[in-house]
Amino acid sequence: MGALKEKDKEKVANILKGIEKDVKIVMFTQEMECPRCEMTRLMLEEVSGLSDKLSLEVHDFVAEADLAKKYGVDKIPATTLFGDRDYGIRFYGVPAGYEFNVLIEDIMDAGKRNPGLSEEVMTELAKVDRPVHMQVLISPT
């Protein structure tokens, strides 16, 4: 059995039909894969296989430490999304449960090249003129 159940595979495939532009998922794991990295990688392989607009790149956190550093990835498993550029989105840990929905939503937003925030919020965020690192700690339900 794969990471996704059959009926979920169908649902995901359907949602992904709506992806507008190409999205690249970049994942960091390592050769001596811990179970969580393996689970994440297998799931991402399945998800990216459900749409031709989705591609997956898997990198080794240890062997490609320079690349990891370039992307600011400091923990694994790490899943990042690229549309026309690096959007600065990092999923650390297995994106399961509710987070899986967030991952799919973010993929769709990346495909639209648009985060879907209101004009007012975008205006507020335009005031940001220096790096902002947000870390949202969540729990697996």
Place this chain on the structure above:
Amino acid sequence: MASDYITADMVESSEFSFLVVKYNVHGVPHTVINEEHSIVGAQSEMEFAHAIIKAIGKK
């Protein structure tokens, strides 16, 4: 995505408990901005935007 200055990490707290300890997390969701400012709980999009602006010392 909205700003090239902003990076956002979703961090699974059970896998990275050292961060739970580091940021004194007692409830989720717990958002930390620039390793210093914490907001607990779900907020509206505008409330997060305000918190970011406040965290970088602007109005």
Place this chain on the structure above:
Amino acid sequence: MDFPDFSLDTSLLQEAKEPEPKITYDLLILGGGPAAMSAAVYAARKMMNLAIITKDFGGQIRETSEVENWLGFQSINAKDLADSFEEHVKGFDIPVSLGTSITEVKKEADAFNVLTDNSKIYSSRTLIIATGKRHRPLNVPGENELLGRGVAYCATCDAPFFKGKKVVVAGGGNSAFTTAVDLLKVGAEVTLVNFIKGWQADESLQKRMKQADKVSLLDYHQIVKIEGKDSVAGVVVKNRENDNEKKISANGVFIEIGLFPNNEPIKNLVELNEHGEIIVDCSCRTSVEGLFGAGDVTTVPHKQIVISAGEGAKAALSAYDYLINKSII
């Protein structure tokens, strides 16, 4: 390999369109809990031009793990129930302003204007306030400062962070006792502190706690202060019998002493009772014509999911009747 739960909740991904500030809707529903969702379904069925403004969908159902005796089910998983309500509503393609807080509601000549925290103003001929309730705070020093650092209001969300730790639970009713049950399950040591004498929870819950290990029961005690610098270190309680104070060391305090109605946007507009709840009649009408209330934010006795859903349906139908009688629709 035993994979974790990779399941897609399609209702969560259906993007509803945003409401238009330029048009005057027949009905705006403020809130996203069972009352609001039920109202939305009924209003949609009556083909009313409506929109929903809410921070999120689910309401207080999202703070619990199991729901008992929702008609048709002896027990059902709370998340599943909330998700199914949400999916039902989203099936009607109703515009939703999601993730917004409501700042103020004003009544103009023949419409209501709703101002949101992202500076949008939505307009409607009728309004249903179904904004529900939030947790009542203790209002003691240390509570706000240590929020999220040991001070919590939702055990389902936060109990796992107190594995094997000492926790004080403020309250004496069902919420306090079910919180204690959740905490015991993660191996925490629990002290229940109740302001009034005795315990008000259901007999079965009381019996369970009285027989459990690692549970202390302190009734007729007042929590005077929550102590701690970066996180909760303990509480100071006062014995109301003799005014003696003592310190209880704890890593967390769960506050389950009741709920406040979310009435801020309309409290200067409609009549409220002494608890701040919106006074409604059995047609969900408030003291303001065209403005209806449903669910926990109102004076409806017995705050239960099934009752909120019923009130929501009534409010929507009342709003519809109101518009029909005014020949607006």
